[in-house]
Structures are given as C-alpha cells and as structure tokens.
Amino acid sequence: MISPAPSAPRSAHRHRPEATPYVDLTRAEWSALRDKTPLPLTAEEVEKLRGLGDVIDLDEVRDIYLPLSRLLNLYVGATDGLRGALNTFLGEQGSQSGTPFVIGVAGSVAVGKSTVARLLQALLSRWPEHPRVELVTTDGFLLPTRELEARGLMARKGFPESYDRRALTRFVADIKAGKAEVTAPVYSHLIYDIVPGEKLTVRRPDILIVEGLNVLQPALPGKDGRTRVGLADYFDFSVYVDARTEDIERWYLNRFKKLRATAFQNPSSYFRRYTQVSEEEALDYARTTWRTINKPNLVENVAPTRGRATLILRKGPDHKVQRLRLRKL
Ligand SMILES: Nc1ncnc2c1ncn2[C@@H]1O[C@H](COP(=O)(O)OP(=O)(O)O)[C@@H](O)[C@H]1O
Numbered sequence: 001m002i003s004p005a006p007s008a009p010r011s012a013h014r015h016r017p018e019a020t021p022y023v024d025l026t027r028a029e030w031s032a033l034r035d036k037t038p039l040p041l042t043a044e045e046v047e048k049l050r051g052l053g054d055v056i057d058l059d060e061v062r063d064i065y066l067p068l069s070r071l072l073n074l075y076v077g078a079t080d081g082l083r084g085a086l087n088t089f090l091g092e093q094g095s096q097s098g099t100p101f102v103i104g105v106a107g108s109v110a111v112g113k114s115t116v117a118r119l120l121q122a123l124l125s126r127w128p129e130h131p132r133v134e135l136v137t138t139d140g141f142l143l144p145t146r147e148l149e150a151r152g153l154m155a156r157k158g159f160p161e162s163y164d165r166r167a168l169t170r171f172v173a174d175i176k177a178g179k180a181e182v183t184a185p186v187y188s189h190l191i192y193d194i195v196p197g198e199k200l201t202v203r204r205p206d207i208l209i210v211e212g213l214n215v216l217q218p219a220l221p222g223k224d225g226r227t228r229v230g231l232a233d234y235f236d237f238s239v240y241v242d243a244r245t246e247d248i249e250r251w252y253l254n255r256f257k258k259l260r261a262t263a264f265q266n267p268s269s270y271f272r273r274y275t276q277v278s279e280e281e282a283l284d285y286a287r288t289t290w291r292t293i294n295k296p297n298l299v300e301n302v303a304p305t306r307g308r309a310t311l312i313l314r315k316g317p318d319h320k321v322q323r324l325r326l327r328k329l
Pocket residue numbers: 051052107108109110111112113114115189190255259263271
C-alpha cells in the first residue's frame with residue numbers, strides 16, 4: 001500500500017513570503033543603485049538648500065538623493081515613452097505634447113520635506129533631458145487667516161479642510177495640461193498668512209514638484225457621492241518622508257528654538273511675541289501646537305497616506321535616511 005504523501009509542515013505555509021507591492025532596501029543597498037550618476041552639487045550648494053535644523057551633507061546627497069535622481073530620470077524617460085504610445089493610439093483625438101512630469105512630496109510638519117523637495121529640484125535640473133524643474137509648496141492654497149477664522153479653523157491649520165483643495169487640484173491639472181502660464185497664491189511663514197496680491201507663476205516646466213502635508217490625500221467625493229479626480233491622480237511619482245513621531249516632535253521644537261533666535265525677531269513676524277517671553281514659555285506654546293495641531297494631523301491625516309507613495313524615505317533620529325521602500329508593482 002502506498003502511504004499518503006506527508007503533508008507540508010504547517011510552518012512552511014506560515015513562512016511563505018507575503019505578496020507585497022514594495023521592495024524594501026537598506027541604505028547601503030539603495031546607495032549602490034546610484035550607478036555612475038555624478039555628484040553635481042558642492043558642499044556650499046547643499047548648505048544653501050538645507051532647511052533650518054535639517055542635517056544633510058554631501059554623503060547623504062550621494063547615498064540617498066543621487067540614486068533617487070537617477071531613478072526619476074529613468075521614470076521621466078519611460079513616462080515620455082508611454083505618452084508617445086498613447087498619442088499614437090489617440091491620433092488627432094487627444095494627442096498632447098510637453099506634459100510635465102509631476103512629483104509629490106508628502107510628510108509631517110518639520111520632517112524635512114522642503115529640504116528633500118529643494119534637493120530634488122537642484123539635482124533633477126542638472127539632467128539635460130529635463131532642465132526646467134519648478135517647485136511649489138501647498139501652503140499657498142491654505143485659506144487666508146480671515147477665512148480660517150470665519151470657519152473656526154485657526155486651530156486646524158494644515159488639516160485637509162484648511163486648504164482650498166479644489167483650487168490646488170485645478171492648479172496642478174492646468175500645469176499638467178500644458179497651459180502656458182499658471183498662477184498660485186503665496187503663503188508667508190513670517191506673517192502666518194497668505195500674502196495679499198502676491199502670485200507665483202509656473203510656465204510649462206519639464207518637471208513639477210508639489211510639496212505639502214496633504215498631497216497624497218484621496219479626493220473628496222462629489223456631492224452626488226461619486227469619486228472625483230484628486231491631486232495625487234496627477235502625480236507620476238511620489239515620495240513620503242517618514243520618521244518616528246517622537247523624533248519629528250523633537251525636530252519641531254528644536255526648529256522653534258532656532259526660529260525664536262532668528263526669523264521671529266523680525267518685527268513683522270507673527271511669532272514675535274515668543275521672543276519677548278522666556279524660552280520655557282515659548283516652548284510651552286510650541287509643545288501645545290505640536291500636541292493639539294501638528295501631531296493629530298500627522299496621525300489622522302498625513303501618516304495614513306504613506307502607503308500611497310511610490311517611495312518612502314524612513315529617517316533615523318539624526319535625519320539620515322536609514323531604510324527605503326519602493327513600490328514595484
Ligand atoms: N514660523 C516659521 N517662521 C519661518 N519659517 C518657518 C516657520 N515654520 C516653518 N518654517 C520653515 O518653513 C519650511 C517648511 O516647513 P514645514 O511645513 O514644517 O515642512 P518641512 O519641515 O517638512 O520642510 C521649513 O524650511 C521651515 O524651516
């Protein structure tokens with residue numbers, strides 16, 4: 001009699017690798033992917049791009065941001081190829097040229113998104129295929145203070161509802177559609193409000209980088225309950241800058257201390273009053289802002305969008321990227 005084949009031990013099932021749309025890379029594995037991409041920035045240039053409190057040096061640029069600029073250059077070329085295929089298919093119907101490649105950069109307040117976005121802008125503009133790289137921050141689409149006050153949203157600044165989301169999406173849609181000139185309002189950290197009458201103009205870039213807390217938020221459903229096209233639908237690539245919440249809080253408070261010694265001293269600064277009180281009192285205010293606004297926004301709105309990013313950069317306590325997760329499917 002033939003005995004039945006032994007069934008596979010249960011543990012074999014348990015250890016079968018789970019299907020995942022991502023590839024996880026250590027810093028060393030990722031930095032090896034730079035290939036022969038040359039380093040086009042000097043230490044002085046990196047210094048100028050660095051945000052207050054951020055730690056970034058040439059090693060970080062070489063190990064993390066050069067491989068990323070190489071990957072993005074490959075993506076831009078491949079996306080052009082796809083667009084060519086679509087143009088061939090559509091013929092006269094919908095053929096379009098000069099569509100910019102759009103990159104979203106998301107993450108918490110004080111995680112260092114601006115530095116990542118500025119570095120990408122500098123690195124990507126060095127490639128001959130796409131020299132014109134524009135950077136836009138979403139704070140220009142925050143509702144003006146007058147409007148936030150009228151809607152009772154002053155303590156919700158940075159939450160999705162504190163933005164004019166339709167105007168932001170329309171702005172990116174117009175750029176993507178190849179409109180010759182597209183304008184956006186301008187926000188000032190100095191006056192903590194939209195600057196009346198000031199405009200930022202974007203003229204047909206090769207690449208557009210859109211940086212902000214909520215850029216990966218799904219679109220709000222329309223009044224009829226139907227799904228609408230959202231901002232992230234216009235992205236060809238997106239980066240989520242990630243770190244432990246405790247580390248980000250420390251970076252936020254340290255930056256507040258530095259701003260108190262610099263930008264807040266300006267007589268026009270909204271925060272000038274925090275230069276007139278003790279450091280401890282000023283820090284109490286910053287801690288409260290973190291605890292009541294920025295942290296809840298991170299937990300409720302920003303972090304849940306992380307899984308939508310093409311690439312997640314995970315920073316360690318010293319701002320250096322330790323791990324990366326790249327979407328492969
Ligand atoms: N109150 C402020 N006054 C002046 N500059 C500020 C103030 N708050 C933030 N900034 C600067 O604005 C930029 C964006 O900050 P933020 O939105 O927290 O994003 P991130 O730190 O992720 O880049 C940073 O360069 C920061 O240094």
